Structure formats: structure tokens, C-alpha cells
Amino acid sequence: MNLDHLRYFVALSRTEKYTQTAKLLHITQPSLTKAIHSLEMELGVKLFKKNGRNATLTSAGKIFANDVESALLLLDKSVTNVKRFNQHKTPIRVASLRTLSIQWLPDMAQRFLQTIPSISAQFEFNTDTGLSPDILKGLCNDKYDIAFCSKLDNFSDIDFFPVAEQAMVCITPTNHPLSNRSSLNLSETLIYPQVTFSKRSGLYSIMEKLFNDCGGKPISAYDVEEDQAVAGLVASGFGIAVVPNMSILQTMPVKIIPLSFPNWQRILYMAVLKHRTPQPVVEEFITFIRNQNKSLSINNI
Template structure:
């Protein structure tokens, strides 16, 4: 059944005048007449009867126009919802570790938008807890399109792509006995109270393993989840710490000492769900991040 014919029928039923209806539809009167005739032949029912120069709906026409108007209203709502959905598809929902969200992620999003000025893409940045296990859990619930965090597990439902690295450093208060050292090993940190990572942090098992290689575990004065919070306690003389070399460290009143042994790098990843549909905007952003990494 021709959709245009149904719309023509609806307008003619409202106006009951071919000339007026044709003008409203921006078509010729013969075209309208032919369309109504074709529709009546298709449904095998007379929909209109003549009354002078006007027409009026037959009883069958009255019944049919109610169904047609309902169907057209449903169709129009569907089209509107699809259009709104298409507009929403320009939204990219991202989440990231706080160490990435302070500089790297905003810069990357800004550079992506600058490289694609023809799009109306927008970003929605998550206010997640900032811990990789929570970020990945929410990614699996499809709360985000893309996540930037540490690798949490080896399950095959997530595609991890490396995007950045950080070496470990030792940080101390400015007046600490170790503050004058130009380089240091983990063994040299063992006599001093340390701010360590809690078991919920992705760095906890890493630090356990690295200290084991050096013959002992640190005396933990405080156990903290986030690396920036760890650095804040060090800056206020609560102890020393071994942390990734974040850019924010340079803004704090602490000493940053290169770690010579054991060597280890923290790798950050872009994480996406393998079975999650990526809209064109999201796929374009994912490809952009990969291309930037490969340059």
C-alpha cells in the first residue's frame, strides 16, 4: 500500500475538497484524484462520495480514516524517535582513570573534535570512582562506549588497546632523608614508612610482586586506592611512596626520584566491548586514538 496515497487520503478526508487538499499537499488535483482512485481499488471499498464540488467520507471511509490516522501517527513518532536516536549517536560516552582524565583524555577528545569539525559529536565524561575494576564493570554494563584504564582481567569480551605508559618512581617529602638521592632502588625504601596501594587498586599485586623481588614488603602507614591521593599524603609528610610517574606530581611539593630496580612500566589501555555496537562517531573516535598511538 502506497504511503503517499494514505497521506493524501487523510488530508482529503479532513478538507473534503480536492482543490484545497491538492494545494495543501503541493500536488496537482488530477494526481490527487488518481491516488484516491488507486487506493479505493486497492482496498476494494468506496471511500468518498461526491456532493457538488466537494466530497464526503462514506461510512467505510469514516472507519478507514481513523485507522489510517492512527497508523500515520505511529509512523511519524517512529521516524521522530529514529531521528532523535541518530542525533544521540553523535554522543560518545567515555570513562577514564583520574590520572588520565586530568590531561590526557581531555586533550585527546579536544584533538579529535578539532580534527573532525564537520561533525556535531559530543562527549559525555563519566564521574566514575576512577578505579579500573569499577570502570571495567560499568563498561560491561554498557554505561560507556569507551574506557581508558588499566587491564583488569584476561576475559575475552573486552578489546584492550595500549595507549600510554608510566614508569614507577619513588616520591618523598622535600625534607625526607631520601630526598637528595638522584636514583633509588626499592630495597632502599624498605626502612621507611610508606603510603601503599589498597587491595582494590590494580597496582596492589604489582607492588607486592616488585617488593618481593627486593626481599621484603614495605611498612604500610596508610593504604590508599588512588595514586593521586597517595601523592597527596606524601606531600604532607605522612610517608614515602612508589607511584607511577604522573604529570600531576610535578605540581606538588615532593621529590620525584627515578627507580632503577626493579624496572616496571604501567600500561594504560583503551577498552571497548567486543559485542557492543559502536556507532559511527564512537568508531571514528576509537580509530583516531589508535592512529594517534601509532604515530
């Protein structure tokens, strides 16, 4: 049964006028008449009865018109859905620390899309948390496909691949006694109140090791979870702090002082589950990141 003939029939059933319907369909009236006659011959039943220049639906025609119109609507919807499916882009669900979300991760995602223009991918950036433990738990719970954060030892089912590094520096308010120093031994900070990292922060274990190496513990005036929050408190005069050398520090009223000892780099990682088989496009992005970061050369991110 000719699909065009069915569409012509539905159109004519609405107007019941051959001339008007032919114009709407952009065909000639004889072509329309021939199509309807062919359909009637195939069905073995009259669908219209002539009424002067008009065409009135027969009882059989009315039943057929309702059913055919419903069938064509369903067919058109199905065709639309198939086309959408063909155009569907596979989501790449990514979570990261905010320090990476400002520039590094968007730049990597854009480079990936530009390097492989035929890729059918749509990034979903998750920024609802800035803490490595929460990010890694979300990865384990299938909330994310890939995570970019600190490496934590209690996640044995996760593979960590280093992607970036940051030097650790001391920051002080601009009017602090240490603010005129060009470098510092970490032990020199021990006599001053500090803004430190809470145990939920991925930096907590790093800071604990640094202070153990210099033989002391900081005087903790406040402890918070995120490095940017630490910097904000220092800028407002709540103490000094040891933090990664983030680019945001350049925009804040703080003095950035390199550490002469201990010399330590904070390494940030791409995290993926060991036993999960990702979608092909997700696997391509993982491979892209690995190839881009075979050697660490990203500082002050």
C-alpha cells in the same frame, strides 16, 4: 488536500476576520478567500458563513476546525522530532582513571572531533570512580563503551590496547632523609614507613612485583586506592611512596626521586569488550586511539 489551505482555515477560524487573518499570514485577502473557497469545494460543505466583513464558523466548520488544529499540532510535533533525530549525536560513553582524565583523554577526544569534523558524536565522560576494577566492571555491564585504565588479568572477555606509560618514582616529603637523593634503589625505601596501594587498586599487583624484585616488603603505614590520594598523604608527611610520575606531582610539596632499580613503566590501556559490536562512531574513536598510540611515547601524563 493543500496543507497551506488547512493552516489558513485554522487561522481564520480563530479570528473570523478575513482582513486580520490575511495580514497575520502575510498573504492578500483575495488569496485567503480563494483558499477557503477551494477547501469548501473539496469538502463539499460550507465552513464559514458571512456576517458583514466577518466570517462565522458553521457547525461543520467548528468540528472541522477542532480536528484540523489537533492534526496540525501533531504533524508539527512529528516534523520537529524527525529533525531532532536527524541532528542526534551518538554518545561515546567513556570512563577513565583520573590521571588520564586531567589532560590526556580530553586532548584525545578533542583531536578526534577536530580530525573528523563531520562526525556526529557526543562524548559522555564518566568520572564517578577512579579505580580500574570498578571501571572494568562498568564496561562489562554496558555502562561504558570504552575504558582507559590498568590491565587486570581476571577480565578475559576484554581486549586491552596500550595507550600510555608512566615511569614509577619514589616521592617523599620535602624534609625527609631521602629527599636529597637524585635516584634510589627501591630496596633503600624499605626501612621507612610508606603509603601503599590497597588491593583494590590497579597498581597493587605492579607494586607487589616491584618489591619482590628488590627482595623485600614495604612498611605500610597507610594503604589507599588512588595514586593522587597516595601523593596527598605523602605531601602531608604520612610517609613516603612509590607512585607513577603524574603531572600533578609537580604542583605538590613532595620530592620526586627516580628509581635506579627496578626500572619499571606503568602501562595504561584502552579496554573494550571482545564480543560487543559498538556503534560505528564508537568504532571510529577506538580506531583513532589505536592509530594515535601505535608506539608508546606519552610520559608523565
